[in-house]
Amino acid sequence: MFLVKILPVVSLFLSSYSYVSAASLGTNSANLAIGVAGVSNMDALTSSTGETRVYYQNSTTRGITALSVTNAFNVGHFETSIPLVPSGEVRQSVPSPIAVASIGDPWTEIHVFFVSPTNILSEYIWTASTNTWQGGPSCTACLTSDGYIVSTSSNMLYALATTTSTCTTWRVGFVSAGVSNTITEVVNTGSGWILAPLAA
Numbered sequence: 001m002f003l004v005k006i007l008p009v010v011s012l013f014l015s016s017y018s019y020v021s022a023a024s025l026g027t028n029s030a031n032l033a034i035g036v037a038g039v040s041n042m043d044a045l046t047s048s049t050g051e052t053r054v055y056y057q058n059s060t061t062r063g064i065t066a067l068s069v070t071n072a073f074n075v076g077h078f079e080t081s082i083p084l085v086p087s088g089e090v091r092q093s094v095p096s097p098i099a100v101a102s103i104g105d106p107w108t109e110i111h112v113f114f115v116s117p118t119n120i121l122s123e124y125i126w127t128a129s130t131n132t133w134q135g136g137p138s139c140t141a142c143l144t145s146d147g148y149i150v151s152t153s154s155n156m157l158y159a160l161a162t163t164t165s166t167c168t169t170w171r172v173g174f175v176s177a178g179v180s181n182t183i184t185e186v187v188n189t190g191s192g193w194i195l196a197p198l199a200a
């Protein structure tokens with residue numbers, strides 16, 4: 001099913017459903033491509049220094065992997081790849097969409113959103129001050145605990161974060177099982193998540 005290729009290029013290589021044109025790859029032959037067989041979905045962040053994080057559903061483990069790269073792939077290099085979300089927490093039947101948002105530069109928080117096997121809108125949170133991730137079914141700080149249900153057939157998701165001097169607003173857009181013909185947002189300005197279908 002998966003086409004495995006080794007290319008003498010510096011770029012991180014995405015096989016499976018991703019299609020990478022040879023012409024778009026770098027030509028630095030000093031490094032081999034790092035194999036990253038993403039199943040379906042990914043999202044990424046970058047900071048002003050170029051530091052980059054990519055979150056994708058790992059085709060082997062079926063969980064979500066967090067990949068760290070020092071910069072844009074033409075000048076950056078692989079740092080680490082860590083298993084972030086175990087496969088048992090990630091929807092498999094329809095692949096889980098993944099969306100990530102952050103605040104701070106350098107980041108003070110990173111929030112990764114995805115869908116659980118029971119279609120619950122789920123969240124993992126990284127906090128710089130403790131350099132730890134929290135997540136999973138028992139994470140009360142996470143959106144997961146609110147139990148919002150994503151449409152079983154929808155693979156759509158976005159995440160946004162904005163900060164002002166007084167508050168941070170987190171927004172997650174998805175297709176709700178309850179209102180499946182429109183985009184719904186859940187919004188959190190610091191006192192919990194509020195559900196809001198798109199209104200005229």
Ligand SMILES: *[C@@H]1O[C@H](CO)[C@@H](O)[C@H](O)[C@H]1NC(C)=O
Binds near residue numbers: 081
């Ligand atoms: C999938 O995750 C495993 C365990 O963390 C890791 O060793 C492997 O490199 C990942 N695979 C891909 C294709 O990224």
